[in-house]
Amino acid sequence: MTNAHDRIDAEVKSSDVVLFMKGTPQFPMCGFSGQVVQILDYIGVPYKGINVLEDGDIRQGIKDYSNWPTIPQLYVKGEFIGGCDIAREMFQSGELQQLLADKGVSVGQKASA
Amino acid sequence: MNRRDRIAAALNGGLRPSALDVTDESHLHAGHAGARPGGETHYRIHVISEAFSGKSRVERHRMINALLASEFESGLHALAIHAKAEGE
Numbered sequence: 001m002t003n004a005h006d007r008i009d010a011e012v013k014s015s016d017v018v019l020f021m022k023g024t025p026q027f028p029m030c031g032f033s034g035q036v037v038q039i040l041d042y043i044g045v046p047y048k049g050i051n052v053l054e055d056g057d058i059r060q061g062i063k064d065y066s067n068w069p070t071i072p073q074l075y076v077k078g079e080f081i082g083g084c085d086i087a088r089e090m091f092q093s094g095e096l097q098q099l100l101a102d103k104g105v106s107v108g109q110k111a112s113a
Numbered sequence: 114m115n116r117r118d119r120i121a122a123a124l125n126g127g128l129r130p131s132a133l134d135v136t137d138e139s140h141l142h143a144g145h146a147g148a149r150p151g152g153e154t155h156y157r158i159h160v161i162s163e164a165f166s167g168k169s170r171v172e173r174h175r176m177i178n179a180l181l182a183s184e185f186e187s188g189l190h191a192l193a194i195h196a197k198a199e200g201e
Contacts, residue, residue, distance in 0.1 A: 031142075031145075070190075070192065090170070
């Protein structure tokens with residue numbers, strides 16, 4: 001568990017925006033993960049997608065890391081933001097875009113994965 | 114009691130909501146990852162409770178997830194949450 005925790009901790013701090021998801025940004029394997037991919041792509045913010053289906057330790061570890069029982073999980077500058085519902089609500093209200101701006105994450109670029 | 118009823122009972126007990134709707138959407142996800150032959154995997158809840166007043170989105174979800182911990186441990190796979198305080 002410590003190992004998974006440390007790896008996750010390193011991942012969420014390695015990129016401004018990190019999405020733990022099922023599948024990849026190019027090929028989401030879950031509708032909820034796919035919704036967050038669409039939101040991030042629409043905003044145009046670069047992010048790193050981490051496919052939890054490829055690693056059982058990460059798949060369980062990410063639930064423990066933020067004490068959050070479901071995937072996807074969105075992180076900005078190392079901070080846990082929420083899952084699909086929260087990301088969508090924040091996007092629709094403009095709070096997600098504002099959060100990214102407040103944290104100094106540039107948006108409007110072509111998304112990378 | 115099926116899972117829908119257990120979820121409703123746990124949220125009624127823990128949140129004293131003024132409005133609560135729990136929908137089993139498992140059939141919409143049949144054959145997808147996390148779905149099981151017996152269903153009872155995917156749910157959507159709409160809940161209005163004074164308990165959410167002044168709480169952030171993450172805090173509200175955490176309150177709900179904590180009340181449903183035993184369901185997550187027993188096969189609840191996905192939970193779409195719409196959580197509002199009174200008047201929101």
